[in-house]
Amino acid sequence: MATDSERNERMEKIVSLCKRRGFIFQSAEMYGGLNGCWDYGPLGAEVKRNLKDYWWQKNVIERDDIVGLDGSILTHQEVLKASGHVGGFSDPMCDCLLSRARLRADQVPEQSGTAVWYAGASHADSGWSVDTEFAVLVPSGKDADSAKKTARQFYGERLPDKKVSPKELELIEHKREELEATTRFNPSNGALLTEPREFNLMFQTSVGASSGEGSIAYLRPETAQSIFVQFKNVLETSRQKLPFGIAQIGKAFRNEINPRNFTFRSREFEQMEIEFFCRGEDGLRLTDEWLERRLSFYEEIGIPREKLHILDVPDGERAHYSSKTYDIEYDFPFGIQELEGVAYRTDYDLRKHGEASGKPIEYFDEQAKEKFVPHVVEPSAGCDRTVLALICEAYDEETVTNEKGKEETRTVMRFDPKIAPVKCGVFPLLKNKPELVAKAKEVKALLSPLMNVFYDETAAVGRRYRRQDEIGTPFCATIDFDTIGENGPELANTVTVRDRDSMNQERVKIDQLPAYIGSKLV
RNA sequence: GCGGGUGUAGUUCAAUGGUAGAACGCGAGCUUCCCAAGCUUGAGACGUGGGUUCGAUUCCCAUCACCCGCUCCA
Numbered sequence: 001m002a003t004d005s006e007r008n009e010r011m012e013k014i015v016s017l018c019k020r021r022g023f024i025f026q027s028a029e030m031y032g033g034l035n036g037c038w039d040y041g042p043l044g045a046e047v048k049r050n051l052k053d054y055w056w057q058k059n060v061i062e063r064d065d066i067v068g069l070d071g072s073i074l075t076h077q078e079v080l081k082a083s084g085h086v087g088g089f090s091d092p093m094c095d096c097l098l099s100r101a102r103l104r105a106d107q108v109p110e111q112s113g114t115a116v117w118y119a120g121a122s123h124a125d126s127g128w129s130v131d132t133e134f135a136v137l138v139p140s141g142k143d144a145d146s147a148k149k150t151a152r153q154f155y156g157e158r159l160p161d162k163k164v165s166p167k168e169l170e171l172i173e174h175k176r177e178e179l180e181a182t183t184r185f186n187p188s189n190g191a192l193l194t195e196p197r198e199f200n201l202m203f204q205t206s207v208g209a210s211s212g213e214g215s216i217a218y219l220r221p222e223t224a225q226s227i228f229v230q231f232k233n234v235l236e237t238s239r240q241k242l243p244f245g246i247a248q249i250g251k252a253f254r255n256e257i258n259p260r261n262f263t264f265r266s267r268e269f270e271q272m273e274i275e276f277f278c279r280g281e282d283g284l285r286l287t288d289e290w291l292e293r294r295l296s297f298y299e300e301i302g303i304p305r306e307k308l309h310i311l312d313v314p315d316g317e318r319a320h321y322s323s324k325t326y327d328i329e330y331d332f333p334f335g336i337q338e339l340e341g342v343a344y345r346t347d348y349d350l351r352k353h354g355e356a357s358g359k360p361i362e363y364f365d366e367q368a369k370e371k372f373v374p375h376v377v378e379p380s381a382g383c384d385r386t387v388l389a390l391i392c393e394a395y396d397e398e399t400v401t402n403e404k405g406k407e408e409t410r411t412v413m414r415f416d417p418k419i420a421p422v423k424c425g426v427f428p429l430l431k432n433k434p435e436l437v438a439k440a441k442e443v444k445a446l447l448s449p450l451m452n453v454f455y456d457e458t459a460a461v462g463r464r465y466r467r468q469d470e471i472g473t474p475f476c477a478t479i480d481f482d483t484i485g486e487n488g489p490e491l492a493n494t495v496t497v498r499d500r501d502s503m504n505q506e507r508v509k510i511d512q513l514p515a516y517i518g519s520k521l522v
Numbered sequence: 523g524c525g526g527g528u529g530u531a532g533u534u535c536a537a538u539g540g541u542a543g544a545a546c547g548c549g550a551g552c553u554u555c556c557c558a559a560g561c562u563u564g565a566g567a568c569g570u571g572g573g574u575u576c577g578a579u580u581c582c583c584a585u586c587a588c589c590c591g592c593u594c595c596a
Contacts, residue, residue: 008590015588020533020547026587032569033587085596095523095593194523201596221596257523257594265595319596334590400557408558429555458549462557469557481555496556503557 011333014395015262017411021471023047023391023421024263036259036267038384043471046421046452048270048387052249054301054418055272055381059247066245066274067238071226073251074207077216079225082356083349084320085202085218097134098154098191108193110181113139116147119174121155135192137185144176150190201254219253224378227275228349231361231374242363242374243286245276249383261334263384270383277363277374280347284324286377287344291326294340294379298328301386302416303393307331311338321348330389339389340381347373390419394472413472414501417520423451424517425468425476431457440479443495443510447477450514451521465498474500475517482507 018024022041027034040048060068080086094105117135134154136147152169184193203219220226227234227246234246249272259265278286291310299305311327318325324344329336351373354360362371394413401407417423426444428436437457447453454473456464461478468476478496485492494507497516508516 004590012589016533029569029587032585035587083596201594254595260589262588321596402558410558427556430553432553433555460554460557460559462559464558465556466558478556498556505556 007333010395011262011392014333014392017395017413017470018044018262018391036256036265038263038266040387043421044387047390047415047419048383050419050421051301051386051390052270052272052383055297056247056249058297058300059245059274063245065240065243066247066276067234067240069227069230069234069246069248070250071220071223071230071248073220073253074205074217075220075225077218078356079229079353080202080218080221082352083225083228084352085221085225086200094193094195096186096189096191096193098150098189099186105183108183108185109187110183111137111139111185111187112180112182113137113142113178114144114147115177115179115182115185116144116151116173117175117177118151118155119172121151121169121171123169125168135185137179137182137190137192139190147190154191201256203253203255220251221254222252222380223248223250223271223273224275224349224380227273228353228361228376231277231350235363242365243276243278243282245274247272247274249273261332261337263388264332264334264337266384269385271380272383272386273378273380275345276377276379278377279365279372280375283344283346283375283377287324287326287342290377290379291328291342294328294342294381298330298339298386300416301390301419302414303330303389307393308339309336313341319343321345330385330392332389332392337385338382339385340379342377342379345376345378347375349376350374390415394419410466410469412469412500415472415474417474418522420472420474421452422454422468422471422473423447423475423521424453425464425473426453426455427461427464427476427478428457429461429478429480435484436479436481439483443477443479443513446510447514447517450518465503469500472500474520476500477508477513483510 015024018041021043023044025039025041027037027039056068060066077086094108115135115137118133120132132155134151136150138144138147148171151171152167155169155171185191186193202221205217205219206215207217208215227248231246234240238244250270251268252271253268256265256267259267274290276286276290295305295308295310298308307330309329309331311329313322313325313327322343323346326342327338328340328342330339350361354362354373361373363374364371391413394415396412396414398410398412399407400410413420415421424447426440426447428440430436440455440457444453444455454468456467458464465476476498478498480496481487482491483493483495491507493510495510495513496505497508497513498505
């Protein structure tokens with residue numbers, strides 16, 4: 001098991017490789033950067049597209065029972081009120097300064113008593129002091145000095161030396177006041193609360209020229225809602241029967257309090273979601289089935305099962321709408337973190353939208369002659385998180401001995417070929433031999449319509465191989481003197497194909513090259 | 523949101539209260555018959571804004587961003 005610092009160091013190398021080679025850049029870097037936002041460079045864009053295309057291929061194109069949707073990002077406020085995104089999370093919240101519990105400001109009960117205010121605290125022996133303001137409310141009838149214990153606890157947490165007992169602290173009390181019906185203190189411990197703050201993770205905007213209450217819209221916080229809201233339209237136009245799914249890939253936005261870990265938690269991110277609708281009695285079984293199917297998907301794109309962890313989210317930690325949720329987590333260098341949630345959302349969403357709009361969303365089962373609100377199982381994958389996992393998983397350093405017998409490090413991105421941003425490098429062995437260059441350009445033209453190819457004629461061929469290693473190109477084709485027939489007709493029109501992982505070389509006929517590489521990209 | 527740390531070239535690092543260096547990488551040229559070879563040559567940086575100062579990349583303050591530990595993640 002790698003130590004924390006080794007894992008941090010590995011992550012730093014990955015981040016700098018992403019920048020250096022053009023996978024991922026800080027958004028608006030030349031203006032100082034925009035917190036929690038990232039741009040994909042030329043290679044990152046390819047990786048991300050390959051992932052999305054493969055997901056779409058497997059879940060929509062190759063399945064009869066799932067259809068696609070591409071919903072708008074701007075979302076009607078009523079949609080998000082019905083889903084619960086607006087109601088519960090737009091209220092002002094305050095935090096307890098001592099326990100850090102977050103409370104809804106309008107639900108803090110009114111209390112009366114003596115507020116004891118402190119300007120700070122100090123520790124005589126070590127000379128340490130702090131001037132953070134704090135206060136404790138002592139209920140009427142109790143000894144006001146009992147506030148000291150709470151205050152010592154508060155300031156004690158700020159002590160740099162944890163061996164110092166909070167009891168040794170000198171408190172700097174600066175005033176006492178009698179308060180009636182105050183809501184500024186935590187009822188469970190008397191500690192001061194922060195000022196109430198708006199706490200809504202959604203980005204709000206207004207639609208149209210006038211910006212009244214009615215024009216409020218939000219950037220969607222998840223792609224799922226447009227699927228629920230369009231359920232009836234999709235059902236009618238696609239001629240699907242239960243069970244069936246609606247798939248969507250698209251951007252979602254959350255104003256995260258603290259974006260972290262490179263692209264892992266960003267404010268703008270892309271989701272790949274399926275809402276798979278079914279009868280209520282099939283919900284739990286389908287949740288388990290989808291979990292297995294999704295695990296296989298990750299293996300197919302090059303994330304081995306042993307690097308994935310399945311978390312059966314316990315009661316109380318699941319979202320309010322879910323009665324069963326599995327998180328699929330990946331072992332990132334910065335910790336085990338979620339890639340995808342497979343949640344059984346019951347009939348919560350369709351029912352809520354039916355109630356809120358006054359237009360019930362029901363499905364009529366011809367055979368059973370019954371009408372009901374479908375339930376839904378949702379495998380919801382984070383696209384950017386998966387790209388990051390693919391990059392972390394691909395990153396490898398290997399020690400090789402060069403021709404002078406010196407050891408050096410070869411950095412290789414071991415992407416699965418179907419994920420790799422560039423599929424094949426094409427090199428003339430020497431750039432000052434026009435016949436080689438011309439032939440190499442022919443090979444590039446042959447492959448380009450089929451896959452992303454990178455032509456390179458600068459520097460020694462070994463360097464060109466290493467450049468491709470670092471961006472994960474699985475194959476390189478080198479055009480040499482054999483190719484142009486200088487060493488006999490039997491080798492004419494063959495190229496050297498060099499394999500990224502083994503560094504082995506093999507001769508392949510040019511006309512067989514598309515099939516040779518193509519077969520490894522499926 | 524709290525606490526700590528870091529911002530110098532594309533990357534990784536130096537040095538400095540008075541002209542900012544290197545390595546690797548990148549571009550051009552020469553050379554080269556398969557794994558980062560060599561030679562010549564070129565481009566390229568003090569996150570941003572204030573303050574102190576004759577003068578600030580350096581000291582101070584603020585801000586922005588990133589990293590680490592908590593917290594949060596409907």
